[in-house]
Amino acid sequence: xxxxxxxxxxxxxxxxxxxxxxxxxxxxSFVLSHxxxxxxxxxxxxxxxxxxxxxxxxxxxxxxxVRTGNTLFAKEENERLPLASITKVMTALVARxxxxxxxxxxxxxxxxxxxxxxxxxxxxxxxxxxxLDFSLTSSSNDGMRAVALTLGSLDNPTSxxxxxxxxxxxxxxxxxxELNLDxxxxxxxxxxxxxxxxxxxxxxxxxxxxLFAYVLRTHPDLFEATRLPYITTPTLDHTxxxxxxxxxxxxxxxxxxxxxxxxxxxxxxxxVIAFDPEIGRPIVISVxxxxxxxxxxxxxxxxxxxxxxxxxxxxxxxxxxxx
Numbered sequence: 001x002x003x004x005x006x007x008x009x010x011x012x013x014x015x016x017x018x019x020x021x022x023x024x025x026x027x028x029s030f031v032l033s034h035x036x037x038x039x040x041x042x043x044x045x046x047x048x049x050x051x052x053x054x055x056x057x058x059x060x061x062x063x064x065x066v067r068t069g070n071t072l073f074a075k076e077e078n079e080r081l082p083l084a085s086i087t088k089v090m091t092a093l094v095a096r097x098x099x100x101x102x103x104x105x106x107x108x109x110x111x112x113x114x115x116x117x118x119x120x121x122x123x124x125x126x127x128x129x130x131x132l133d134f135s136l137t138s139s140s141n142d143g144m145r146a147v148a149l150t151l152g153s154l155d156n157p158t159s160x161x162x163x164x165x166x167x168x169x170x171x172x173x174x175x176x177x178e179l180n181l182d183x184x185x186x187x188x189x190x191x192x193x194x195x196x197x198x199x200x201x202x203x204x205x206x207x208x209x210x211l212f213a214y215v216l217r218t219h220p221d222l223f224e225a226t227r228l229p230y231i232t233t234p235t236l237d238h239t240x241x242x243x244x245x246x247x248x249x250x251x252x253x254x255x256x257x258x259x260x261x262x263x264x265x266x267x268x269x270x271x272v273i274a275f276d277p278e279i280g281r282p283i284v285i286s287v288x289x290x291x292x293x294x295x296x297x298x299x300x301x302x303x304x305x306x307x308x309x310x311x312x313x314x315x316x317x318x319x320x321x322x323x
Contacts, residue, residue, distance in 0.1 A: 050308035056298045059268075059289030062205035063302055066213045066274075066282040072306055077206040080183045081288045082199030084262030084270050085139045085246075086208055087191030089215065089222075090172050090201075091147060092132045096219050097175070098151045101129035104236065110161040111146035115192055118142055118243075125236040133225035134233045138243035139261060141190040148189040165189065179214055181207040191262055199266045205286040208272050212258055212284045216274055223258035223274070226250075247271065249296045253303055257282055261295070269295035275303065277310050 051063070051073040060081055063073035071077075107124040118140035126134075128147070135143030145165070152168030153159045159167070165188075172186045184203035191200045203211075215222055225231045229251060230244045246261040253259075255276035262270035269292040274284045283306050287298045 050305035050312070051302075054301055054305055056287070056301065057290045057294035058287045058298045060205040060286075061288070061298065061302065062209045062284075062286045063306055064206075064209040064213065064284045064286075066216065066284060067280065072283070072309060073302065074206070077286075078183060078204050079288075080202050080204055082193070082264060082267035082270075083184075083191050083201040083203045083208070083288070084199070084264040084267035085141075085191040086203070086260055086262040086270050086272055086288075087186060087189065087201040088136055088139065088144050089208075089211060089260050089272075090175065090186065091144050091168075091189045092136055092222050093211075093215055093219065094168065094171050094175050095128060095132060095147050095151055096222060098154060098171070099128055101127065103128040103150075105131050105146050105150045107142070107146050108149060108161070111142045111149055114141040114145040114190060116141040119241055120146070121239075123237075124239060126233075127236065130233045130235070132222065133231060134241060134243045136222070136260065137225045137228070137231055137245050139246045140243070141192060144190050176207075179211065181211060183207055184211075191264065191267075193264045193266050196265075199264065203288075205288050208286040208288070209284040212272055212274050212286075213282070216258060216282055216284075220257070226259040227256045247273070247296075249300060252300065254307075258284075263292055269293070271295040271299050273299055273303075277307050281310075283310075 056075065060076040060079045061073065062077040065072055105126050105128055107120050107122055109122050112120065112122055118138050120142050131143050131147060134140060148165045148168040149161050152164035169186055169189055172189065176184045181203065184207045186201040187194050187198065188200040193199055226245065227250060228245060230242060232240060232242050234240050247259040250256055250259055253273060253275050256273065257276055258274040260272050269290040270288050272286045274282050276282055285299055285302045287295050290298050
């Protein structure tokens with residue numbers, strides 16, 4: 001019989017060839033599957049940051065992506081610095097916590113004694129909302145003093161004006177503790193310097209970003225007026241006041257949602273803004289310890305860098321998805 005498959009030697013040859021073929025098929029399958037797996041895994045693309053070579057006049061700055069919780073840029077963000085009129089954001093927040101927006105606030109002589117003349121008159125009656133809008137936009141010291149005097153006496157209507165004001169300031173510091181603003185403390189409700197050596201309030205660029213993010217989430221209407229170059233507000237006595245925004249670049253920031261300036265001898269120039277580069281994605285930018293002029297330039301640089309960085313990140317993400 002000449003059939004090799006019927007012999008022992010033939011069986012060995014047959015199974016040997018079959019084994020080689022199976023090993024080859026397994027090796028080919030492994031190589032192909034490995035290649036497919038490698039193609040399915042996207043290789044991270046390094047995000048280009050426009051903040052890398054940015055220069056600022058400010059002593060401290062912080063750029064915070066509220067939606068993602070990411071820090072886009074930080075410079076001495078935890079350094080405690082004078083806040084100046086950025087203080088008024090906390091004043092407005094505490095006021096809204098204490099009383100409805102339609103609450104009547106009367107301008108008293110004690111309120112007018114605050115430094116700075118914003119055109120208010122003794123005896124004028126305002127709704128709380130209109131006075132807060134006016135005071136945040138124009139950075140009115142007497143307006144915020146009137147708010148503190150009125151609402152600080154809610155629990156004790158017979159209290160002396162200074163006692164009422166101190167009670168309101170106590171509530172401001174209590175709110176700062178609740179929000180975990182560990183490096184923020186208020187000595188008054190306006191941010192005016194208390195002396196040549198002590199500011200009216202202290203805080204950090206990071207704390208102010210957290211504060212703005214909180215207000216945007218809980219009381220976004222508080223900032224509505226600060227997006228405009230000027231507003232016109234009537235009193236309950238039918239007197240009309242016009243408030244010019246102290247932030248001169250409100251029309252130059254895309255998607256602006258909030259803005260507040262601050263300036264004193266001790267603070268220099270401060271500016272905190274929030275804007276939406278995308279719908280529902282607020283970015284808060286805090287600049288502290290700059291100059292009156294440079295604070296606007298600092299913020300514009302940071303806005304531009306934030307937009308470029310977010311755009312680069314979006315392009316990178318799109319590329320990875322396509323791959």
